[in-house]
Amino acid sequence: MEQMTPPQTAELAPEKPRSGPWAWCRENLFAGDTWGPIAFNAFLTVAFVLIVLNLMGFVTTYLFAAERRWAAVTYNMKLLMVQAFPQDDLIRIWVSIGIFAVLVVWSLASWEFGGQISVEKMAQGVRAAFVLVFLTGIMHHGEGAASFGLPFLRFDNPADWSSIRTWIELASLAGAVAAHFFAQAAHRRESEQTVPILVVPVLGMALVTLALWTVWLPVPEGQFDETTARIATTTARPWTILFGVTILAYFVGIFLHRQRPKLMRRVLISAWILSYPIIIFVIQRDPILDWADILGFGETPFLSSDLGTLLIFGILGSVVIWVVGLPPNRAVTGATVGILGVIVGLMSFAFGDGPLWSTVLMAAIGLALVAAAITIHEPVEMVRAAGAGLAMLALIIWFVPMPFVYRTFMVALALALLSAPVFGGTEQGRANLVRAWIPISFLIVAAFLLGGSDTSLEFQSTTFLGGFNLTILLAISGLALSLPAGLVLALARTSSLPIFRLLATGYIELVRSIPMITWLFFGSAMLTAFLPSGVEFDEIVRVVAAIAIFNSAYVAENIRGGLQAINKGQYEAARAVGLSVVQSTSLVILPQAIRTVIPALVGSIIIAFKDTSLVAIIGLADVLLIARNFVPQQSDPNFQGTLTQMMFFMALFYWVFTFTISRLALRYEKSIGLGER
Amino acid sequence: MSKPTEGPVPTRPPLWRNIVVIKWVAQLGSLIALVWLAYVLITQATANLRATGIPFSWDFLGEPLGVKLSEGFNTDPESGLEALSVGMVNMIRITWSGVVAATVLGTIIGIARLSSNWIVSRIANSYIEFFRNIPLLVQILFWQALIIGVLPDLTPDMEGSRWLFASPKGIAIPWLIPQAGRWQYMVLLAVGVVVARWTYKKRIEILEREGRETHAFGWATGVFLVFLIGGWFAHPIAGVLGWLFQALAWVAGNLPVISFQWLMGGLSLALAAWFIVRYMRKLRSPAGMAKLTDDDYFRLGVAGFLGIVLFFFFVSGAGEATIIRVMGRSLTYKMNWGFEPLFNFLATKYDFSGGSPLRFSLPEVEVPTNFPRYASDAGNSMTPGFVATWLGVTLYAAAFIGEIVRAGIMAVHRGQSEAASALGLHRAQSLRLVVLPQAFRVVLPPLGSQYLNLAKNTSLGIAVAYADVVQVGQTIFNQEGQTLPVFIFWMAFYSSVSLFLSGIVNYYNRRMELVER
Amino acid sequence: MAAKQTGNGSTPAIVCEGVKKWFGDFQALSGVTTTIGWGEVVVVIGPSGSGKSTFIRCINRLESHQAGRIVVDGREMTNDLRNIDAIRRDVGMVFQQFNLFPHLTVMENITLAPIWVRNRTRTDAESQARQLLERVGIPEQADKYPGQLSGGQQQRVAIARSLAMNPRIMLFDEPTSALDPEMIKEVLDVMKELAESGMTMIVVTHEMGFAREVAHRVLFFDYGTVVEEGTPEHFFTNPQHDRTKLFLSQIL
Numbered sequence A: 001m002e003q004m005t006p007p008q009t010a011e012l013a014p015e016k017p018r019s020g021p022w023a024w025c026r027e028n029l030f031a032g033d034t035w036g037p038i039a040f041n042a043f044l045t046v047a048f049v050l051i052v053l054n055l056m057g058f059v060t061t062y063l064f065a066a067e068r069r070w071a072a073v074t075y076n077m078k079l080l081m082v083q084a085f086p087q088d089d090l091i092r093i094w095v096s097i098g099i100f101a102v103l104v105v106w107s108l109a110s111w112e113f114g115g116q117i118s119v120e121k122m123a124q125g126v127r128a129a130f131v132l133v134f135l136t137g138i139m140h141h142g143e144g145a146a147s148f149g150l151p152f153l154r155f156d157n158p159a160d161w162s163s164i165r166t167w168i169e170l171a172s173l174a175g176a177v178a179a180h181f182f183a184q185a186a187h188r189r190e191s192e193q194t195v196p197i198l199v200v201p202v203l204g205m206a207l208v209t210l211a212l213w214t215v216w217l218p219v220p221e222g223q224f225d226e227t228t229a230r231i232a233t234t235t236a237r238p239w240t241i242l243f244g245v246t247i248l249a250y251f252v253g254i255f256l257h258r259q260r261p262k263l264m265r266r267v268l269i270s271a272w273i274l275s276y277p278i279i280i281f282v283i284q285r286d287p288i289l290d291w292a293d294i295l296g297f298g299e300t301p302f303l304s305s306d307l308g309t310l311l312i313f314g315i316l317g318s319v320v321i322w323v324v325g326l327p328p329n330r331a332v333t334g335a336t337v338g339i340l341g342v343i344v345g346l347m348s349f350a351f352g353d354g355p356l357w358s359t360v361l362m363a364a365i366g367l368a369l370v371a372a373a374i375t376i377h378e379p380v381e382m383v384r385a386a387g388a389g390l391a392m393l394a395l396i397i398w399f400v401p402m403p404f405v406y407r408t409f410m411v412a413l414a415l416a417l418l419s420a421p422v423f424g425g426t427e428q429g430r431a432n433l434v435r436a437w438i439p440i441s442f443l444i445v446a447a448f449l450l451g452g453s454d455t456s457l458e459f460q461s462t463t464f465l466g467g468f469n470l471t472i473l474l475a476i477s478g479l480a481l482s483l484p485a486g487l488v489l490a491l492a493r494t495s496s497l498p499i500f501r502l503l504a505t506g507y508i509e510l511v512r513s514i515p516m517i518t519w520l521f522f523g524s525a526m527l528t529a530f531l532p533s534g535v536e537f538d539e540i541v542r543v544v545a546a547i548a549i550f551n552s553a554y555v556a557e558n559i560r561g562g563l564q565a566i567n568k569g570q571y572e573a574a575r576a577v578g579l580s581v582v583q584s585t586s587l588v589i590l591p592q593a594i595r596t597v598i599p600a601l602v603g604s605i606i607i608a609f610k611d612t613s614l615v616a617i618i619g620l621a622d623v624l625l626i627a628r629n630f631v632p633q634q635s636d637p638n639f640q641g642t643l644t645q646m647m648f649f650m651a652l653f654y655w656v657f658t659f660t661i662s663r664l665a666l667r668y669e670k671s672i673g674l675g676e677r
Numbered sequence B: 001m002s003k004p005t006e007g008p009v010p011t012r013p014p015l016w017r018n019i020v021v022i023k024w025v026a027q028l029g030s031l032i033a034l035v036w037l038a039y040v041l042i043t044q045a046t047a048n049l050r051a052t053g054i055p056f057s058w059d060f061l062g063e064p065l066g067v068k069l070s071e072g073f074n075t076d077p078e079s080g081l082e083a084l085s086v087g088m089v090n091m092i093r094i095t096w097s098g099v100v101a102a103t104v105l106g107t108i109i110g111i112a113r114l115s116s117n118w119i120v121s122r123i124a125n126s127y128i129e130f131f132r133n134i135p136l137l138v139q140i141l142f143w144q145a146l147i148i149g150v151l152p153d154l155t156p157d158m159e160g161s162r163w164l165f166a167s168p169k170g171i172a173i174p175w176l177i178p179q180a181g182r183w184q185y186m187v188l189l190a191v192g193v194v195v196a197r198w199t200y201k202k203r204i205e206i207l208e209r210e211g212r213e214t215h216a217f218g219w220a221t222g223v224f225l226v227f228l229i230g231g232w233f234a235h236p237i238a239g240v241l242g243w244l245f246q247a248l249a250w251v252a253g254n255l256p257v258i259s260f261q262w263l264m265g266g267l268s269l270a271l272a273a274w275f276i277v278r279y280m281r282k283l284r285s286p287a288g289m290a291k292l293t294d295d296d297y298f299r300l301g302v303a304g305f306l307g308i309v310l311f312f313f314f315v316s317g318a319g320e321a322t323i324i325r326v327m328g329r330s331l332t333y334k335m336n337w338g339f340e341p342l343f344n345f346l347a348t349k350y351d352f353s354g355g356s357p358l359r360f361s362l363p364e365v366e367v368p369t370n371f372p373r374y375a376s377d378a379g380n381s382m383t384p385g386f387v388a389t390w391l392g393v394t395l396y397a398a399a400f401i402g403e404i405v406r407a408g409i410m411a412v413h414r415g416q417s418e419a420a421s422a423l424g425l426h427r428a429q430s431l432r433l434v435v436l437p438q439a440f441r442v443v444l445p446p447l448g449s450q451y452l453n454l455a456k457n458t459s460l461g462i463a464v465a466y467a468d469v470v471q472v473g474q475t476i477f478n479q480e481g482q483t484l485p486v487f488i489f490w491m492a493f494y495s496s497v498s499l500f501l502s503g504i505v506n507y508y509n510r511r512m513e514l515v516e517r
Numbered sequence C: 001m002a003a004k005q006t007g008n009g010s011t012p013a014i015v016c017e018g019v020k021k022w023f024g025d026f027q028a029l030s031g032v033t034t035t036i037g038w039g040e041v042v043v044v045i046g047p048s049g050s051g052k053s054t055f056i057r058c059i060n061r062l063e064s065h066q067a068g069r070i071v072v073d074g075r076e077m078t079n080d081l082r083n084i085d086a087i088r089r090d091v092g093m094v095f096q097q098f099n100l101f102p103h104l105t106v107m108e109n110i111t112l113a114p115i116w117v118r119n120r121t122r123t124d125a126e127s128q129a130r131q132l133l134e135r136v137g138i139p140e141q142a143d144k145y146p147g148q149l150s151g152g153q154q155q156r157v158a159i160a161r162s163l164a165m166n167p168r169i170m171l172f173d174e175p176t177s178a179l180d181p182e183m184i185k186e187v188l189d190v191m192k193e194l195a196e197s198g199m200t201m202i203v204v205t206h207e208m209g210f211a212r213e214v215a216h217r218v219l220f221f222d223y224g225t226v227v228e229e230g231t232p233e234h235f236f237t238n239p240q241h242d243r244t245k246l247f248l249s250q251i252l
């Protein structure tokens, strides 16, 4: 990437003589060669300046009017962020944020994210920010200020200026002037001086920290307790600690990166994947979560507790994959496959309380399939056939009564066996397979903890997940599910096999033609009907499933775009050197495709994030529902009728998030140089 | 030189190593597994629903709903189907007006974004960044909050008509209210569009043949104006269509059902046969018949299979029942639904009576009790739900359309218009003949998908109680518990809308491509 | 015939009998019959669109023929998965557009198939790759990405990538057509060296000098079939067919 810098500088226009503000106005506001265009542009300029000033005047006047009760936001901040999460346990939320922040800065360090921003540019940015603050302050006026549609005329009515605002105005004016001179000086010196771009977010965080310790946010009258009303009292200390930890972690990350760069990246990827279940199930866990049950020394027998299940399947699966991952001789493979078939076939007895004959029949069919696999003469094909047989078996007993988690494990094991001949075969390959299997087992068990049914415990996530916490959870879970699903759909839609293509196309088009809200209704009100009786997932899980159904179609279309952008020759070359279909796709095509679609995928992430707000309609207490219904209508008489300002706040809140993500994505897009191809 | 030596005797590979066999077994196996899974899920769902005491049924379509709708052509529907129809019409109403407004606004923004005027392009840019980064639902709720929370209430002293009312009860604007004569007038306008188009083409032809300025656009506008103005007075002529509709109604109502059945059945077979013959003919070339691959067999097989299945469907009892429904020979869920009632309805609208097509009317506030409200037959009074949803989807879509338009113009920018002016076209000509057609081609596909998004986004009106098809559907399943049928209904409705919209886009796309060659 | 017998059995390297292939309604191959012995270097020439690429792509089953038979190293190309896999492993192919994997380094490009298909250990595969890079003359480029190499270097990496599977037959589809003139020689030199080492090669090319110098036999393709074949001297000095004469007059 470093090689890319010279052409960029080369593209810069030749240095122009510095033009004054007048020349700038002439060029950009009153452009034109003859009087006609000049007059037209002048008209446009004046008209739009007036419109914008009036609009800003209206907005600031509304926002800062005396009767606005912004304490509705500050006081309810905890409600908005985490809803009913117990006050005493808030440390868990902070720890979650801390883990997230550390992972982020370590990733920044490890992938050497950065780049520099010139001092001049930064000074200009600071100047713009101060000017914005200053203008906002001017706009604000109280009742009865004279106005002729020209908001700046209100300047002459300082009667209602509170002193603090005067100070803010003066300070921002001074700041703007200082920044301006700084920028000028930097420009005159033509200094190539730069600062790391990371300084900008650090400064932002520092400002927030400072504000939390100093700014006294308004407190409504009435029954409020002064100590809790001020958001700063509860958040200042944790936020400061977080700030320090993040900065420290960044340098630690840099140090680690210097020592063992490859290892660090590998660990980080696993850490990102594992951080999700750990944050949800371990750190933010439902306070009533019964650890005895999970660890297997409670009422449930150890073998059907979560830890037991994890151990059984983790170890059993690892052993099986280890043995067949490097096909030994026929006898060993056959024995392994046979034993596996017997164990899995017998499992349906262990939990069967349906009609015995059906269980027996299904197990028999599955065992026959596995047995047929053993008759094949080559170990590799034997493994393949066993995988197919197991997959059939798992599908068949999917509806036999037994814990859902076991069925899921069987399907996963079948898939692992199917891929063993493709990705195994070498010492390293099988080690990779086993390494992949262990976190998969962990994720499956963790997912069933959240699902909360048919595992060894009752777990009602709806009761403690809420607010912005829920929004994030929904967005991440929905994406995590829809990425692999979208990948499979995209591969099917671009495959040469007509039935697969037809099915995938049908699914994608059907799903995309229907609005998301109907899918959410499907998830929340109808999904349960399709599950075996007695199996019921928590509403959050069902909604995540609905989001995944919906998102996967969009993700699939994005990935399809990437697949189609790849030269057909790549696939042919991969086949010509002897790679199989699956290997060609996963080792050659997909890595390239994913790289090209990352910008589009970030687009989907933004859309997914925005779309989570729809769950408010079906009554999940996400941040939007709280802001719209709970705060203005239910929580407190003090906040009755604050709907409009809560909506103002929501718009700003979402905007800041989405805008930041999209800017980061843009920066990333530029850094990987999409112009390259 | 070397004659082909005999290699080893060719052996057929064993089935499990035969690529073609594996390929089709895998596909058919997956298909069967899927069908089987669907079957299991459906039986499961049937059983589960029966266990809850609300078995799957479509009966609610014919039963009275007992709920009033907030707006629509019939706020007090007599049956579920009628309520859903009101919802569908409301959805279509907001969609098409939103599409028109968003296109206009989006185009303006896209052009403004490229303006050389710093303020204008900055404002357009901020508009885009602002509106597309806030969830649409938040925007809709925000507009609703503004309408409810910021606008002043109606007061009794506002009684009477004005040009504009804005209050928490909604927004009322002047409107052209359709009158009895609109049906005939619409026909004349449609004829006017066709004739104007024809005139335009003819004038262009003359221009190309004789090389003189023919003012094609002016002519077309003139012709249309003639129809617009003349039609106002002459529209009763269109009453002749009434006879046509009567005849159609008679055909739909009186021809024996079996004749429709055989017609449709024959059509299915004929279509399949046509496809197969055409396919085979394509594979034959002067060099001889190509060898059919397994994929060819699959396509031919599917075509034949579908043809035969459709044939048997139409000649069976199920086909008979379907045709009776579609023709409208039996009352469908207490609604007069089908071709015969439709044609009868149209026949009553197209008579030779006069009556002005449209009436201009200002909104009005009336005070029947202590509470002032908008008069129902004056102007166009829009509910807060409608206004919030409409504003939301329109402004949101306009941001995306602005980006699309900008990209479209950029895509053809410099070189093309320079080339055009090098050829001696003036600015307007180069815009019309060179830049716009090309920009349109770039813009059309993403624009089509934005329209689809807009159509789907109107479903968010449910959050502000706008009675579109989703909101009505939700009301129904809250009342009757019939969640699955309602969901299927939604699926069918929205898929039809999507198919319709993408059909239009594809049609223009294809025409554009033809133009290109 | 100078072809050396290096194959293991008595069967020739490649036998084609009446090979036909359609794309939809277009017949790209209309009955190709030829036999290629072990160690033979066959150059295929012919006008554009005459089916040269389609022919050699049928030999390693990147396209499947629809009539006739192709026997490679005693294995017939049928729908048998195992034969196809085996043949792909034993037949290397070099493309006009190189088709190197842009997301992998040169080293990874070369070792990918040996590791995943032949189950070699990484160190083993890498030491072999180094030898191959040495052989094609670019040992110092191992850790670069394909995008950082010149066209000629890329094509030599592509040859090394094919050789890493220890193929017994190599197919070249216009390997020098996408190269600047000054890079053509470096690729042709590698191919010459390969031919001298006794590799069985089918080369589609318009490099007549290469054909004269290296080929044992020349096949002339037109309208999907072999119109004329013979030794280079015979072919270039004394062509029989009108089509061939016309083509040679245009190209020489």
Ligand SMILES: Nc1ncnc2c1ncn2[C@@H]1O[C@H](COP(=O)(O)OP(=O)(O)O)[C@@H](O)[C@H]1O
Pocket: C023, C026, C028, C046, C047, C048, C049, C050, C051, C052, C053, C054, C055
């Ligand atoms: N995948 C394909 N689909 C349709 N037609 C093809 C395909 N590949 C090749 N053809 C056609 O087959 C003919 C022979 O192509 P090719 O073997 O590439 O010719 P050559 O390599 O001799 O130039 C050409 O007319 C080409 O258009």
Ligand SMILES: [Mg+2]
Pocket: C052, C053, C054, C174
């Ligand atoms: Mg070719």
